Amino acid sequence: MQNQNISDVIEAYLKKILEDSEQVEIRRSEVAELFHCVPSQINYVIKTRFTPKQGYIVQSKRGGGGYIRIQKAQFMDDHELLDQMVENVPATISQRDALAVVQRLYDEEIIDRKTSNIILATLSHQTLNVGSKKIEDGLRARLLVAILESLRYESK
Template sequence: MNLSKEIAGMILDMLSDSGTTEIRRNDLAEQLGCVPSQINYVISSRFTPEHGYIVESRRGGGGYIKITRATYDLSTLKMHLINSIGNNIDERSCRAHIVNLHDRGLLEDKEAAVMLAATADKSYHDVPHELRDKLRANIFKQMLISSMK
């Protein structure tokens, strides 16, 4: 297992009970035998709002990073997602939203697969680059509205 997966796994284990954990970056880095910047990398890439997490950072007084698994009712989640998409969304962010919805049980396997295919860059091959993210956002929002009724 690579170090990033090990760090993410450890944080997920800490989150599993209450859905919230506070970690001291330096302590976790020391425990895992890595540098604190590796902890930052994992948090900034795997524990994002697109993945369903809220991250708060405090400096001073020992400092800590608080990670919370976001929980919403379905209508709040739908509203939050549609608002967060805005007018443009890239494939990576779109994929993260879809995987998060699937992992939470809000999308079936087939729905997620169709959404991933419809929002993949390959689907926009003939669309000018400057319009792809806008078109993807419009399609993704309509798919969300349809699938989450």
């Protein structure tokens, strides 16, 4: 655990709770105290590790009785999930965000490890390096949508 950074530890803690229940409701200050970090670190973890692309719905209420509620998004079937994923791919996407999408496909057992590795190799910076980050991210987004649409029609 010493090789992990605090964000990884907090993410693992929250995901462990989500394994046993549909949602987790936390107070930012309490979790920050538990991990001896500042509350903004909790915000960072939630903003970067619990996004809709990664399959989470986050709600928050500010104030004295405030909370942050994290839920794993539930879908009726693979087709519905793939539809939602296709709709949420922006015109440009970073390698990190594409990784999150592929990880979600793997976690939902839509693709296996070998397929996920092939997709990741296809979407990597090394493969798509065209000299312009904007063009690379746009190409990555178009490829990702094509892959998702292919999986969507395959899952019918």
